[in-house]
Amino acid sequence: MKILLKLMFFVLFVMVLAIVIGYARGYRFDIEKKSLKSTGIISATSNPKAAKIFINGELKGVTDTNITLPPENYFVEIKKEGYTSWSKQINLKGELVINVDPILFPINPSLSPLTNLGIIKAIPTDDGDKIVIIASGSAYLFDAGKKTLPFFPPLNKIVDLSLFSNFIDFKDIEVTFSPDQKQATFSSVDSESYLLSLDQDNLNPLNVTLSKKTLIQAWQNEKEKNYAKILETFPKDFDKIASASFEIIAFSPNETKVLYKANDTVVLPLMIKPPLISTNQTTEERSVIKNKTYVYDRKEDKNFPISQPNLKWFYDSRHFVVEEDKKISIVDYDNTNKQTIYSGPFESSFFNPTSDGKIIVLINLNSQVNELPDLYLVGIR
Numbered sequence: 528m529k530i531l532l533k534l535m536f537f538v539l540f541v542m543v544l545a546i547v548i549g550y551a552r553g554y555r556f557d558i559e560k561k562s563l564k565s566t567g568i569i570s571a572t573s574n575p576k577a578a579k580i581f582i583n584g585e586l587k588g589v590t591d592t593n594i595t596l597p598p599e600n601y602f603v604e605i606k607k608e609g610y611t612s613w614s615k616q617i618n619l620k621g622e623l624v625i626n627v628d629p630i631l632f633p634i635n636p637s638l639s640p641l642t643n644l645g646i647i648k649a650i651p652t653d654d655g656d657k658i659v660i661i662a663s664g665s666a667y668l669f670d671a672g673k674k675t676l677p678f679f680p681p682l683n684k685i686v687d688l689s690l691f692s693n694f695i696d697f698k699d700i701e702v703t704f705s706p707d708q709k710q711a712t713f714s715s716v717d718s719e720s721y722l723l724s725l726d727q728d729n730l731n732p733l734n735v736t737l738s739k740k741t742l743i744q745a746w747q748n749e750k751e752k753n754y755a756k757i758l759e760t761f762p763k764d765f766d767k768i769a770s771a772s773f774e775i776i777a778f779s780p781n782e783t784k785v786l787y788k789a790n791d792t793v794v795l796p797l798m799i800k801p802p803l804i805s806t807n808q809t810t811e812e813r814s815v816i817k818n819k820t821y822v823y824d825r826k827e828d829k830n831f832p833i834s835q836p837n838l839k840w841f842y843d844s845r846h847f848v849v850e851e852d853k854k855i856s857i858v859d860y861d862n863t864n865k866q867t868i869y870s871g872p873f874e875s876s877f878f879n880p881t882s883d884g885k886i887i888v889l890i891n892l893n894s895q896v897n898e899l900p901d902l903y904l905v906g907i908r
Contacts, residue, residue, distance in 0.1 A: 565621030569594045569603065572628045578607035593624075605629050611866040616808075623805050630846070632857065632868045637906035641887065642669070642682070645899035649889055650702040651879040653777075655839070657708065657725065658879060658887070658902070661697050664688055666713070668725050669902065671881045686713070686721075686729045693718045706749045712739060757782050761825045762798035776820070779844035780882060784824045784860060786833065786840070786847075792817045799828040809861040822860055831861040839880050848880045855886065855905070869905050884908050 571580045573590040580587045580594065581604040587594050590605065598621045604614040605627065613629035648661040649669075656672030660682065667682035688697060694715040701714045712735060714720040720739040721732040735742055754775050758766045760782065769775070772791040778784070795813040806827040813830055815821060820833040838847040841857060849856045854870035855878055874889035881887065886907055891900035 566595050566597050567619035567621055568624045569596065569601070569617065569619065570624055570626045571603070571605065572626075573605050573607070573613075574628075574630045575607065575610070578605050578610070578631060580605060597621075603627055605631065607631050609634055611868070613864055613866070615864065618808055625805060625808075629864070630843070630857075632866055632907045636869055638871070638890070639904040639906065641902040641904055643901055644682075645897060646889060646901055647697050647899060648700060649877050649879075649902065651877075652704050652708045654708060655879050655881050659685065659702050659711065659725070660902075661688075661700055663899075666723075671879065671885060671887055672883065684728045685725060686723055686732055690729075690732055691715070691719070691721065703743055703746070705746050706753060712742065714739065754778070758785075761785070761823075762828065764796055764798050765823065765825065768793055768795065772815075777840055779840050779860075780842055781844040783826050784822055784844060786820065786822050786838075788820050789815045789817050795823075795830055797828065798825075803827055807861055809859075809863055811861075822862075824860070829861070833862055835862075839878075841880055842882050842884045848878065848886065850875060850878045855888070857907075868907050873903075874900050 569582070570593050571590050576590055578590045580590060580592070582594065582596070582601050584602070596619055598619055601617050601619055602614065603617050604612060606612045610631035610633055613631060615627070617625055617627075619625060642660070644662045646660055646662055650659045650661075651657070651671075652659075654672075656670070658669040658671055660667045660669055665687055666685045668685050669682055688694070691713070694700065695718070696715075699716045701716075703712045703714070705711065709725055711723055711725055712720050713723055713732070719734060719736045721729075722735045722742070723729045723732050755770070757778055758769055761769070769785070769787065772789060772793050773787040774790055776786040776788060778786075793815050795815060807824070807829050809831060811829045812821070812832050815830070821830055822833055823830045833847075835847070835849045835851060835858065837851060838849045838858075840846075841848050845860055846857045847860060849858055849865070853875060854867050855873070856865050856867045858865040869886065869888070872890055872892065874891070877889045879887045884907075886905040888903055888905060889900040890903045891897055
């Protein structure tokens, strides 16, 4: 009797476990057809939260939630009042979970002034966290990567521009940064070049006019070595092709994606076999055409064409910040879902995303009084 009872409990346990596993994998019982059918799950989250989820135009709830649906093509929209909307066509398959996690941006972003000295030229470092400011009389370093930016943050003086007596027009100053972003050369067209530390006031800047080319080449070699180390974390086939045929433009902040220009026409083989499931469903292009720009995702082994010419990585490594047609937009890294985040006045020669999601622009809001613009923070978070 005890053995029979234990056997019954074991069978019951197995049945419950099978039901739980089947439910978790998306299986549901169809009462009408009296059969078990597989379903898929759309896991919808968003930033900010509590955004409405529309599937094929029908409201299905708010983020964050899981929605179980039969396998089919669905048009998914995420909307929140006062924010930009997000949408995507999704092919849902049985037993699979599709994650939807968009960032929505305020329709009416705020503007906060960051400087008030009148800026002749602004040049961001490669990582976007620091900005060299050329102003009347001096050059400064602005730290844009601080977690909180106070009203008119303090500027660290780099050099007194009067020390560059041969520089005719400070608008023409060219700044080249070292790979560690701690040094830079200041050069003027057909004039001299100086090596400056970005950590202090350079009272006696070093003239490197004669050795500038050698210095810049050494920095470039070091940057290429750093790129090579990052590429070693990518699939071996991609590393080999990239080293021979691609010009690296920029890695994503988390170094899992790379924006590059093709120097040759090549075909990217499948790097991950078998291909991963529940990955980005945007149509990719593995036939890479010379002189065109692409982004490769090493985690999902996906390669997407990029059409916008003037873009920079957003801090989350899932978006690009784009400047075009006198507006600033954010687009998914697969070149979909472009959202305009700012279309007010700004100097189109400068826009800068920082490592914590800030967008900084140059604006002159009172051109009748002020000859030069200043840095402003665009509030998009």
